[in-house]
Amino acid sequence: MIEKDVIIVGGGAAGFFAAINIAEQNPKLKVAILERGKEGLQKVKVSGGGRCNVTHAEFIPSELVQSYPRGEKELLGPFHQFMTGDTIEWFEKRGVELKIEDDGRMFPVTNSSQTIIDCFLSEAKKHKVDILYNHSVQSIKKHNDRFSLETSQGEFSSEKLLIATGSNTKIWKLIEGFGHTVSQPVPSLFTFNIKDERxxxxxxxxxxxxxxxxxxxxxxxxxxxxxxxxxxxAPAILKLSAFGALELAKRDYKFQIEINFIRQSFNDCLEVLKILKQDLAKKTVYKSTQFDLPKRLWHKLVLASNMNEETRWADLNKSQLENLSSQLTTAIFNVDGKSTFKEEFVTAGGINLKEVNFKTFESKLHKNLYFAGEVINVDAITGGFNFQNAWTGGYIVAKSISK
Structure with a gap:
């Protein structure tokens, strides 16, 4: 039996961040990470197309929480303790500079996730965190204020335990053995499968x-x-997939969407088209792209409105004008299934939010049992928000444990 003060199950973003901060804030504590894979930080590696979307340039907690379909209310307090500005400062102090892109996403200036991984590995080494790979946890028990864990490579015990395994259903089962309830996972960031001429x-x-x-x-x-x-x-679809995760799963990913390509009302658009009918009378509709739409999309919507490539504006009848207006403002598409968004598989689901004390991220049912990251029923839209949840949770757990 190997004894530690703190054991962290899961060598991902939240697990590493917590481990480093615990060991730094209280060097007396013996800290170990148990990771089932042959290396850790896999999501960090593939996030943002291999660049690692570390966080998002949103610096007001009440604004930041709006990007979390599940966890909005619960994260408000934690974000007042540790959020985007603190994340940026944490990395900069350790030699990793971040930059903001036009859409608010933040990446290391090196544009490589390896920079983040190297930072974590060197900090873990510096603060003497034990990282044990290929250690798959088989059972967790509590006896006389200590947790004992059986892994594929031996037995461990600790006074404090942090579970940071993301959406690992096997670990969720073990947590249910401790009386916690788990919302069943459903995919949260996905793209829509649509077969349509347009x-x-x-x-x-x-x-x-x-x-x-x-x-x-x-x-x-x-x-x-x-x-x-x-x-x-892209964001319009991914936001829907996150906020609609539970509802769209119920519908087995078969549903209809209505798209307004130009963000104008049907009637306003119709009025504009009537003016264009006068102004561009001799030109073909197909070749005169309007409303700042991409040319190829305009072509498709024109052909879907009962016209051909030769139809001139002057020749449009009432029904064709109305058809075009509705293709532009109220186009209906049938969605039949979903696809995973890149490698960034995010799920809605996890430990019931009511069973976690968000001042410390400690279990309300068991003293010295903590959770951080996606193992809790918190998830976000794409853009660095899921990582910010991991950093915040990991940091607050560390502060609580290292006392």
């Missing part, structure tokens, strides 16, 4: 300002929309 053959086209609604729900979002080989992606 978007075939135009992958890569981006409409910058769209509004998307899921029909027969209150779900809607706005932002850029990307047409892909299999359907639609």
């Amino acid at each position: 978007i075939t053959d135009v992958p890569g086209v981006v409409a910058l300002h769209v509004e998307v609604k899921v029909i027969n729900t209150d779900l809607w979002s706005e932002g850029p929309l990307l047409i892909t080989h299999w359907g639609m992606s």
Whole structure:
């Protein structure tokens, strides 16, 4: 039996961040990370296309929490303790400079996730954190104020235990053995599979300002929309997938969306089209792209409005004008299935938020048992927010344990 003061199960973002901060704040504590893989920090490695989207340039807690479909209320207090500015400072003190991109996402200036991984590994070494790979936890028991863990490579015991395993269903089962309830996981960041004439053959086209609604729900979002080989992606879709995770899972990912490509009402658009009918009378509709839409998308929507490539503005009848206005402002698409967004698989689900004390991230049911990161039922939209939750949770756990 190997004895430690603190054992952390899970060598991901939250686990490493907590371990380093515990060992730094209280060097007397013997800290170990048990990681089931042959290396840790896998999500850090692939995030942001291998660049690691460390956090998001949002510096007001009440604004930041709005990017969390689950956890919005609970994270407000924690973000007052440790948030974006603290994250930036933490990394800078350790020689990692971050930069802000136009959309608010923050990356290391090196544009490489390896920079973050190297920082964590060297800090862990410096503060004598034991990192044990290929240690898959089989059981967790509590006896006389100590936790004992059986792994694929031996037995460990500790006074304090942090679970930071993300959405690992096997560990969730072990936690349920401690009386905790777990919301069953459903995917939270995904793209929509759509087969439709209007978007075939135009992958890569981006409409910058769209509004998307899921029909027969209150779900809607706005932002850029990307047409892909299999359907639609980009922030407008990913936000919907996060906020609609539970509802869309119930529908087995078969539903209809309504898209307003130009963010104008049907009637306003119709009035503009009537003016264009006068002003561009001799030109073909197909060749005169309007509303700042990508040319290839305009072509598709024109053809879907009962016109051909030769139809001139002057020849448009009432029904064609109305068709075009509705394709631009209320286009209906059938979604049939989803695809994982890049390698960044995020799930909604995890330990019931009511069972965690968010001042310390300690279990309300068991003293000295802590949780951080996605193992709790917290998830966010894409853009660095899931990592910010990991850093905040890891830091607050560290502060609590190292006392």
